[in-house]
Amino acid sequence: MVEVIVLTCPVCGARLEPNTDRCSYCGSVIILKTDHAFIDSRLINKAVIDQRIAEYRRAVRQDQYNETAHYGLGVAYFNLGLYEEAVDELSQAARLMPENPNIQAQLAVILRESAKRGNEDAERRMYSRIETALKLDPHHIETLMLQAELLRESGKLDRAVGKLREIYPLAPDRVRPKLINCLLDWSQDLTKYKQWDQVVQRWEELGELDQDKAKQAMVYFLSFHKRAIPRMVADGALPKSGFVKTLGVGAGILLGLVSGVIVLVVTAVIAFYKEQGPTGWGIALFLFGLVLLLASPVIGGFIAKKRMKSASGVIPEKVDREQVLAGQAPFLLTTKVVQAVIQKLESKAAK
Numbered sequence: 536m537v538e539v540i541v542l543t544c545p546v547c548g549a550r551l552e553p554n555t556d557r558c559s560y561c562g563s564v565i566i567l568k569t570d571h572a573f574i575d576s577r578l579i580n581k582a583v584i585d586q587r588i589a590e591y592r593r594a595v596r597q598d599q600y601n602e603t604a605h606y607g608l609g610v611a612y613f614n615l616g617l618y619e620e621a622v623d624e625l626s627q628a629a630r631l632m633p634e635n636p637n638i639q640a641q642l643a644v645i646l647r648e649s650a651k652r653g654n655e656d657a658e659r660r661m662y663s664r665i666e667t668a669l670k671l672d673p674h675h676i677e678t679l680m681l682q683a684e685l686l687r688e689s690g691k692l693d694r695a696v697g698k699l700r701e702i703y704p705l706a707p708d709r710v711r712p713k714l715i716n717c718l719l720d721w722s723q724d725l726t727k728y729k730q731w732d733q734v735v736q737r738w739e740e741l742g743e744l745d746q747d748k749a750k751q752a753m754v755y756f757l758s759f760h761k762r763a764i765p766r767m768v769a770d771g772a773l774p775k776s777g778f779v780k781t782l783g784v785g786a787g788i789l790l791g792l793v794s795g796v797i798v799l800v801v802t803a804v805i806a807f808y809k810e811q812g813p814t815g816w817g818i819a820l821f822l823f824g825l826v827l828l829l830a831s832p833v834i835g836g837f838i839a840k841k842r843m844k845s846a847s848g849v850i851p852e853k854v855d856r857e858q859v860l861a862g863q864a865p866f867l868l869t870t871k872v873v874q875a876v877i878q879k880l881e882s883k884a885a886k
């Protein structure tokens with residue numbers, strides 16, 4: 536994908552450092568794109584820009600087809616905040632170079648600024664420029680980014696994310712931060728409507744791009760539902776399904792109880808009947824059996840829990856509630872805690 540490469544400042548003509556979007560001499564923002572640098576009047580060398588505007592104007596008076604002059608004027612006016620004038624000049628440049636999708640896209644960016652300031656016709660013209668740019672180059676990254684931004688702005692976050700995913704392979708570094716922000720906005724939106732399954736999905740997608748950001752969002756959510764978090768949580772020990780866990784532990788307890796009763800019966804038989812009357816050894820054995828019976832459900836439950844942990848295939852990593860809330864739990868564990876909390880919230884809501 537070809538990005539816009541500018542070698543000299545379109546306003547003052549100074550040589551530019553590679554990968555920069557601001558001229559270090561006149562202070563102009565040189566590429567007008569959706570996420571262009573903030574136009575900072577303190578960085579702008581107005582004397583230089585004014586002088587260049589005068590020169591470009593002279594050039595245009597001599598030759599109205601001077602595309603460089605029209606383009607330079609457009610960028611200069613944009614940097615001075617004169618959006619309508621910038622639109623006029625870039626429209627002239629676009630008329631002289633209609634095959635250039637970059638100019639179409641930059642014009643769309645300025646028209647958006649103009650529309651934001653209440654120019655009613657600008658929005659329609661912006662969409663028409665977007666259409667033209669994509670007709671010239673269907674993979675034009677600046678235009679596609681602008682489209683995604685417009686979708687995000689109008690609250691169509693699902694479509695904005697879809698668009699950004701589509702263009703992600705074209706320019707991962709540019710699209711990534713936008714995609715992250717969009718997913719964050721979308722998850723917040725879904726939280727409002729308590730669409731928990733969807734929220735968790737967004738956080739998981741976010742986690743694939745930036746685990747820290749995703750964890751931040753989840754911890755923020757958890758801080759509102761502190762009491763629904765188990766005091767201690769461990770990987771693999773968190774119930775995926777509460778029913779399965781109860782069943783497993785219940786079976787363990789039952790098994791312990793049955794074996795305990797068998798031991799008690801056998802020791803009772805030995806203690807009372809084998810020797811024709813209780814002996815010291817017999818009574819000791821009987822008492823041991825009794826203790827075993829009382830302890831058996833605990834032991835059974837414990838073994839069942841342990842078996843379930845190892846069956847989940849992860850080494851249990853234990854952290855307490857405070858660590859989760861401080862963001863110290865690993866990403867995956869935090870996700871599991873969130874899922875457990877959401878399960879609780881949902882079962883509460885169902886009651």
Ligand SMILES: [Zn+2]
Nearest residue numbers: 544547558561
């Ligand atoms: Zn410059």
